[in-house]
Amino acid sequence: MSYEVFARKYRPQTFDDLVGQTHVSRTLKNAVAQNRLAHAYLFVGPRGVGKTSTARILAKSLNCIKGPTITPCGVCDNCREIAGGNSLDVIEIDGASNNSVEDVRQLRENVRYAPAKGRYKIYLIDEVHMLSPAAFNALLKTLEEPPEHVKFIFATTEPQKVLATILSRCQRFDLHRIPANLIAEHLQFIAKKEKITLEPAAAHSIARGAEGGLRDAESMLDQLVAFCGEKITQSDVLNVFGFTSEQTVSDLTGRMLRGETPEAIGLLHEQCEAGKDMMRLMGDLIAYLRDLLVFKAKPDALNEDVHPEVQKSLAAHTELISTDRLLELIDQFAVAEGRMKWAPNKKLHFEVAIIKAIQSLGQATLDEVIAKLGELRGDGSASPPASAHVAASKPEAPRMRPGAAGAAPRPKPTPQTVGVAAPGYSKTHVEDKARMVDPELDSEKIWHAVLGKIPPQKAFVRNSASAAHVLGIDGRNFKLGFAPGDKAMMDILGTQANRKFVETLLHEITGNDWVLKLTVNEELVPKHTAAADDSPNNFKNEPLIKEAIELFNARVRT
Numbered sequence: 358m359s360y361e362v363f364a365r366k367y368r369p370q371t372f373d374d375l376v377g378q379t380h381v382s383r384t385l386k387n388a389v390a391q392n393r394l395a396h397a398y399l400f401v402g403p404r405g406v407g408k409t410s411t412a413r414i415l416a417k418s419l420n421c422i423k424g425p426t427i428t429p430c431g432v433c434d435n436c437r438e439i440a441g442g443n444s445l446d447v448i449e450i451d452g453a454s455n456n457s458v459e460d461v462r463q464l465r466e467n468v469r470y471a472p473a474k475g476r477y478k479i480y481l482i483d484e485v486h487m488l489s490p491a492a493f494n495a496l497l498k499t500l501e502e503p504p505e506h507v508k509f510i511f512a513t514t515e516p517q518k519v520l521a522t523i524l525s526r527c528q529r530f531d532l533h534r535i536p537a538n539l540i541a542e543h544l545q546f547i548a549k550k551e552k553i554t555l556e557p558a559a560a561h562s563i564a565r566g567a568e569g570g571l572r573d574a575e576s577m578l579d580q581l582v583a584f585c586g587e588k589i590t591q592s593d594v595l596n597v598f599g600f601t602s603e604q605t606v607s608d609l610t611g612r613m614l615r616g617e618t619p620e621a622i623g624l625l626h627e628q629c630e631a632g633k634d635m636m637r638l639m640g641d642l643i644a645y646l647r648d649l650l651v652f653k654a655k656p657d658a659l660n661e662d663v664h665p666e667v668q669k670s671l672a673a674h675t676e677l678i679s680t681d682r683l684l685e686l687i688d689q690f691a692v693a694e695g696r697m698k699w700a701p702n703k704k705l706h707f708e709v710a711i712i713k714a715i716q717s718l719g720q721a722t723l724d725e726v727i728a729k730l731g732e733l734r735g736d737g738s739a740s741p742p743a744s745a746h747v748a749a750s751k752p753e754a755p756r757m758r759p760g761a762a763g764a765a766p767r768p769k770p771t772p773q774t775v776g777v778a779a780p781g782y783s784k785t786h787v788e789d790k791a792r793m794v795d796p797e798l799d800s801e802k803i804w805h806a807v808l809g810k811i812p813p814q815k816a817f818v819r820n821s822a823s824a825a826h827v828l829g830i831d832g833r834n835f836k837l838g839f840a841p842g843d844k845a846m847m848d849i850l851g852t853q854a855n856r857k858f859v860e861t862l863l864h865e866i867t868g869n870d871w872v873l874k875l876t877v878n879e880e881l882v883p884k885h886t887a888a889a890d891d892s893p894n895n896f897k898n899e900p901l902i903k904e905a906i907e908l909f910n911a912r913v914r915t
């Protein structure tokens with residue numbers, strides 16, 4: 358007997374066999390049972406989730422010798438012919454290749470004749486959105502007044518491309534991506550029948566890689582059997598398809614959230630050296646962060662999709678980050694992903710994205726990152742600044758300051774900024790908030806209070822903040838000036854994390870939201886002399902910063 362691929366061999370034969378689409382099969386069963394059938398159906402959904410299978414099952418239900426029935430027998434001529442794709446009464450048309458007006462004209466001619474054997478003549482048009490407009494219009498004429506004995510079943514992955522006039526004449530069903538746990542279960546079902554040993558973790562990795570498509574998962578299992586024989590382990594799956602394990606993605610996230618820069622970068626390097634696909638890993642990381650976001654909002658929402666082990670790590674990681682920060686992180690990585698797509702050196706972009714993420718989480722100071730990265734690369738190009746010992750002593754507790762998570766949404770710097778230059782905030786936003794300002798506010802006093810609240814372990818923020826001259830308040834802007842010699846200080850205060858930290862303090866002190874405005878002013882006298890030697894004056898010349906400035910097309914304001 359010739360080899361049959363799993364997707365075909367295990368194609369669902371009844372409504373109850375359909376995996377993960379109960380909302381569709383239930384409605385269709387009711388329609389058949391109550392004989393309330395529409396003339397045309399449209400099945401919408403991503404590839405490989407069961408659109409064609411559902412269509413064939415519906416066709417069998419209608420034309421089975423015992424039908425119409427919700428449990429087609431599967432053994433009568435009609436059922437067998439439909440399952441085999443050679444029924445004279447079920448005409449399968451591929452919209453992608455039969456889209457000429459001539460084809461549709463033929464269809465219209467053909468429609469007039471009664472079915473050969475079955476009750477109905479059923480037209481099953483796959484990828485219906487690929488039909489040419491002319492073919493669409495010809496089809497529409499038939500759809501408007503279909504003969505009693507005709508049913509249309511359309512399938513499409515892109516419903517927005519289907520003409521509205523066709524859509525309006527169809528009963529539409531949306532088939533969903535299938536939850537990973539259901540796919541894994543189905544793979545185990547196949548494995549059992551085929552006498553294959555499939556590790557549960559392997560089944561889950563396949564399911565995750567298939568991204569909700571059952572057919573893709575089945576094809577992957579086909580390939581794995583060809584490669585590995587009768588025993589399939591998780592590492593087989595990861596190696597054959599270049600996937601990274603969920604555990605690794607979760608570890609990477611954990612290291613970032615705990616501010617463990619060298620460990621996070623180390624893990625990335627390991628994955629890269631093991632030949633893992635960097636784009637895929639980035640996608641997995643974003644997916645994990647997104648899961649984390651969902652988990653924060655509703656822990657049980659992921660029960661069907663996420664392995665219990667991963668749920669445990671999600672639970673642990675939600676403790677480490679606030680929703681606001683998480684949203685920012687997802688944004689940042691999405692931008693990095695877009696950048697990676699066209700970049701020859703994807704690893705470099707990934708590296709920078711991780712460092713930037715950790716930096717923006719406020720868990721590692723810039724000099725610590727530079728020092729550690731220099732160590733890691735072992736090229737000695739990045740010598741640690743003098744104050745590294747202060748910053749490296751201990752990462753701060755995860756950012757969960759009161760007020761930080763619950764604070765009113767503040768304008769976000771554009772992704773283009775690395776926090777080197779102070780970006781222009783949206784003007785309307787600033788004006789919006791201006792009306793709440795008390796004109797009596799004394800900016801000097803406020804700033805004094807801010808300086809008093811910066812903890813000693815935040816040496817960089819302290820030093821740079823104390824180099825600032827208060828220029829006053831303008832609407833919602835809190836304006837600080839720096840002497841030209843203190844520009845490096847301004848750059849440090851202007852990083853996203855530091856800026857945010859200071860803005861939070863301003864909020865705590867005044868109860869208002871502020872936007873920090875930093876400028877260099879020729880007329881100002883350098884304030885910062887005592888602490889200057891303890892700061893990286895060569896800040897801009899650090900290779901990493903140079904790289905970052907180049908990468909992000911940022912600009913150092915002079």
Ligand SMILES: [Zn+2]
Nearest residue numbers: 421430433436
């Ligand atoms: Zn039958």
